[in-house]
Amino acid sequence: xxxxxxxxxxxxxxxxxxxxxxxxxxxxxxxxxxxxxxxxxxxxxxxxxxxxxxxxxxxxxxxxxxxxxxxxxxxxxxxxxxxxxxxxxxxxxxxxxxxxxxxxxxxxxxxxxxxxxxxxxxxxxxxxxxxx
Numbered sequence: 001x002x003x004x005x006x007x008x009x010x011x012x013x014x015x016x017x018x019x020x021x022x023x024x025x026x027x028x029x030x031x032x033x034x035x036x037x038x039x040x041x042x043x044x045x046x047x048x049x050x051x052x053x054x055x056x057x058x059x060x061x062x063x064x065x066x067x068x069x070x071x072x073x074x075x076x077x078x079x080x081x082x083x084x085x086x087x088x089x090x091x092x093x094x095x096x097x098x099x100x101x102x103x104x105x106x107x108x109x110x111x112x113x114x115x116x117x118x119x120x121x122x123x124x125x126x127x128x129x130x131x132x
Contacts, residue, residue, distance in 0.1 A: 001016060001017065001018050001019060001022045001023060001026065001027075002016075002017040002019075002122065003015060003016050003017070004017075004119060004122060006115065006118050006119075008091075008095060008111065008114070008115060009095065009099070010065050010099075011065045011066065011067060011095050011098075012065065012066045012067075013066070013067045013068070013069060013091065013115075014030055014034070014066075014067070014068050014069070015069045015071070015119065015122075016030065016068065016069070016070045016071065017071045017122060017126060018070065018071065018072050018073050019073060020052075020073045022072075022073070024045065024048050024049065027044070027048060027068075027070055028041055028044065028045060030068050031044055031059055031068050034059060034061050034064065034066045034067065034068050035061040035063070035064050035066065036059050036061070036068075040059055043057075044057055044059065044070070048070075048072065051072060052072075052073065053072065053073050053074060053075050053079070054072070054073075054074050054075055054079045054082075054083060055072045055083065056069070056070050056071045056072055056083045056084070056086065056087045057069075057070050057087070058070075058087045058090040058091050058094065060090075060091065060094035060095070060098075062094070062097075062098040065098070067091055067094065067095075069087045069088070069090075069091055070087075071083050071084055071087060074126075077126065077127045077128050078127075080126045080127050081123065081127040084116075084119070084123065084127070085112075085116075088112050088115050088116060089108075089112060091111075091112075091115065092108040092109075092111035092112040092115065093108060095108075095111055096108040096111060
């Protein structure tokens with residue numbers, strides 16, 4: 001597994017990029033540290049054990065201003081990029097909603113773009129099918 005920590009405004013975000021042999025318990029521990037409910041932990045566990053490739057999830061805790069973004073193993077660079085962009089969208093909406101930013105305005109778009117820029121290295125590495 002590869003992980004990245006980002007500070008996005010006042011939010012702390014752990015990104016977890018899983019390889020095929022990732023540690024489910026390690027991901028669940030990260031969720032627990034973020035303040036995930038038992039229900040959220042169970043849903044995440046079910047997703048990780050049922051979906052082997054091309055899946056992900058985002059858990060955001062607005063009270064702690066913390067989030068976990070999980071990108072499971074992917075079958076190609078295109079699938080990696082698709083899954084990551086999808087989860088970045090969920091993250092941007094959660095942060096914007098928490099901060100009272102208009103969801104139809106430019107704020108969530110800037111949050112998404114800034115996050116992608118901050119993850120550019122991993123996007124280049126894992127999103128490029130030639131580099132995988």
